Amino acid sequence: MIPYxxxxxxxxxxxxxxxxxxxxxxxxxxxxSASLSTQAELYSIPIHWIPQxxxxxxxxxxxxxxxxxxxxxxxxxxxxxxSVKIASAVTVICxxxxxxxxxxxxxxxxxxxxxxxxxIIATRMIPEVSLILPLFIIASSLQLINKPVILIVxxxxxxxxxxxWLMVAYFQTVPIELEDAARMDGCSRLGILFRIIMPVSVPGxxxxxxxxxxxxWDEFFYALIFTSTxxxxxxxxxxxxxxxxxxxxxxxxxxxxxxxxxxxxxxAFIFQRxxxxxxxxxxxxx
Amino acid sequence: MPRRSSLSLRxxxxxxxxxxxxxxxxxxxxxxxxxxxxxxxxxxxxxxTGLNQVRTFIWLGNYIAMIKDPEFWDTIKRTLYFTIxxxxxxxxxxxxxxxxxxxxxxxxxxxRFALIVPWAxxxxxxxxxxxxxxxxxxxxxxxxxxxFGLIKHYVPWLTFPxxxxxxxxxADAWHTMPFVALILQAALAALPExxxxxxxxxxxxxxxRFWSIRLPLLRPAILVALIARTVEAFRVFDxxxxxTSGGPANSTLTITFFTYLNSFPxxxxxxxxxLSFLISIFTISMALIFIRVLYRPEExx
Numbered sequence: 001m002i003p004y005x006x007x008x009x010x011x012x013x014x015x016x017x018x019x020x021x022x023x024x025x026x027x028x029x030x031x032x033s034a035s036l037s038t039q040a041e042l043y044s045i046p047i048h049w050i051p052q053x054x055x056x057x058x059x060x061x062x063x064x065x066x067x068x069x070x071x072x073x074x075x076x077x078x079x080x081x082x083s084v085k086i087a088s089a090v091t092v093i094c095x096x097x098x099x100x101x102x103x104x105x106x107x108x109x110x111x112x113x114x115x116x117x118x119x120i121i122a123t124r125m126i127p128e129v130s131l132i133l134p135l136f137i138i139a140s141s142l143q144l145i146n147k148p149v150i151l152i153v154x155x156x157x158x159x160x161x162x163x164x165w166l167m168v169a170y171f172q173t174v175p176i177e178l179e180d181a182a183r184m185d186g187c188s189r190l191g192i193l194f195r196i197i198m199p200v201s202v203p204g205x206x207x208x209x210x211x212x213x214x215x216x217w218d219e220f221f222y223a224l225i226f227t228s229t230x231x232x233x234x235x236x237x238x239x240x241x242x243x244x245x246x247x248x249x250x251x252x253x254x255x256x257x258x259x260x261x262x263x264x265x266x267x268a269f270i271f272q273r274x275x276x277x278x279x280x281x282x283x284x285x286x
Numbered sequence: 287m288p289r290r291s292s293l294s295l296r297x298x299x300x301x302x303x304x305x306x307x308x309x310x311x312x313x314x315x316x317x318x319x320x321x322x323x324x325x326x327x328x329x330x331x332x333x334x335t336g337l338n339q340v341r342t343f344i345w346l347g348n349y350i351a352m353i354k355d356p357e358f359w360d361t362i363k364r365t366l367y368f369t370i371x372x373x374x375x376x377x378x379x380x381x382x383x384x385x386x387x388x389x390x391x392x393x394x395x396x397x398r399f400a401l402i403v404p405w406a407x408x409x410x411x412x413x414x415x416x417x418x419x420x421x422x423x424x425x426x427x428x429x430x431x432x433x434f435g436l437i438k439h440y441v442p443w444l445t446f447p448x449x450x451x452x453x454x455x456x457a458d459a460w461h462t463m464p465f466v467a468l469i470l471q472a473a474l475a476a477l478p479e480x481x482x483x484x485x486x487x488x489x490x491x492x493x494x495r496f497w498s499i500r501l502p503l504l505r506p507a508i509l510v511a512l513i514a515r516t517v518e519a520f521r522v523f524d525x526x527x528x529x530t531s532g533g534p535a536n537s538t539l540t541i542t543f544f545t546y547l548n549s550f551p552x553x554x555x556x557x558x559x560x561l562s563f564l565i566s567i568f569t570i571s572m573a574l575i576f577i578r579v580l581y582r583p584e585e586x587x
Contacts, residue, residue, distance in 0.1 A: 014391045016391070017386060017392075021397065024400050024464075025400070026426070027415055030419065034418070034424075034426075043424050046432060047429025049429075097310045100306040101306055101310035101311070105307065108299050110299065121576065122570060122574070123319075125517055125570060126322065126566055126573075127521040127565055127566070129545050130321070130322060130325055130562040130563065130565055131317065131318060133321075137324075160314060188302075189299060189302040193306075214406065217408060220523075221546075224527075235408075236408055236410035236524075237410075239528075240410055240414070244531070250424070257415060261406070267406070268405065268406035272399065276468050276472045279468060279469055280510065
């Protein structure tokens with residue numbers, strides 16, 4: 001090929017990436033820029049793409065809620081903290097329970113092994129709306145509405161099958177020879193699992209933990225139904241609540257949105273090399 | 287003797303397996319199987335919300351009421367509209383971006399990296415962001431169009447029933463296209479380069495190579511993304527809730543949103559149960575197709 005034609009091709013392809021970059025970055029950068037502006041500047045026409053008087057007030061009020069004047073940043077601070085607690089609890093339980101189950105499903109042949117595996121894939125597809133009524137009825141009669149524990153339990157319905165499925169995919173890549181050698185030495189199944197398999201599976205456990213945390217952080221439907229007080233809401237519900245109700249402090253809500261998006265974005269960047277394999281194995285992000 | 291000892295080893299193994307699997311099974315049965323059965327039973331009752339309300343068994347009453355309700359059929363139509371348009375759009379964009387990354391233009395690594403941002407942004411934050419972008423008072427869409435002189439006054443985009451659904455679909459595409467793009471890009475990158483070179487030697491042009499060589503080989507990955515996205519799109523709720531809450535004039539009222547309204551704000555749990563059972567049937571049948579695709583890759587080739 002003539003060099004200049006190759007150069008032209010490169011240039012053409014590069015020009016094609018520009019609208020893609022624009023589509024990806026324009027919305028989120030505008031949101032970030034708007035979250036740094038004052039309420040008055042947000043409404044200016046023509047639009048100020050970059051605020052002339054940028055301010056960190058919206059962020060500082062959420063990070064230091066005791067100094068906040070309006071109730072929006074205070075509620076956000078509580079909601080983000082609720083999300084952290086609930087998503088962490090869900091992650092820890094899923095990793096503990098899920099990795100044990102996944103190991104048995106991958107490495108121990110027993111009756112119903114295959115049926116359980118197929119059942120787990122099928123349950124992964126069941127939408128939250130199909131489970132909500134019974135969970136709500138039980139939660140109301142046990143007075144668990146507004147308690148974090150009901151959300152942690154409800155989140156198991158999508159997080160645990162997902163965690164098991166990801167760990168199954170990971171354990172399948174652990175060479176079986178490792179186990180055979182240990183078995184020869186008279187090591188028990190549980191000994192093998194905890195002393196040999198778990199230590200070499202740390203990358204799998206970590207990426208599964210990331211996916212589960214992101215799923216729980218993202219969850220909205222259960223949290224909407226199971227929480228009614230400001231003190232118990234998670235970040236997504238708080239955002240939805242304020243977007244519908246408080247028309248006054250929009251830039252404050254924008255800052256809240258950015259802060260709620262930061263933990264997943266940071267986690268995704270740290271663990272980016274696991275993302276595609278996790279996507280393919282889990283196939284559905286909730 | 288050897289037979290007995292090997293049998294007991296197997297039994298021991300099976301016992302360990304059940305020990306390991308039981309906690310997970312108890313949780314899954316408790317938070318999934320039991321609610322599904324309960325929902326099914328509830329769908330045959332007239333069940334108003336509230337702890338002390340009396341439930342009466344009405345056979346298929348909820349299902350009959352559901353079928354007779356024209357709003358139900360409208361929500362089905364809207365859900366199919368959302369599902370088909372958003373999945374086709376996301377698949378097309380995803381495939382395009384995947385192919386673009388794989389052609390290795392300048393900055394392709396950064397592009398692949400950048401895709402993680404919209405994917406990681408929580409659904410509700412994404413919805414709120416687009417609601418603000420479409421805002422009639424300060425929205426970036428109005429700001430952009432005015433800057434280019436395409437509009438003279440700010441337009442209240444989300445008040446038009448015909449526009450609301452496409453705008454929700456665009457917002458959804460921002461969040462979900464990266465998933466499709468990243469899966470397909472990984473699959474494209476795994477294809478052997480020799481195939482492409484051989485076809486090029488035989489005189490196939492770039493489009494022919496894409497259409498008749500890479501696309502058929504991508505079929506398993508495309509199916510995985512397609513089915514995953516279809517199941518997700520069919521049960522869309524969060525983004526509709528935050529951008530339009532089903533409006534304007536019910537133009538974005540999808541089946542899950544309709545189920546939510548029946549089950550909670552309207553207090554008709556029986557109807558809600560019937561609707562959610564219907565959604566389960568659809569998603570489980572999609573899951574069965576999914577299992578076939580995953581478990582018999584040789585058939586999909």
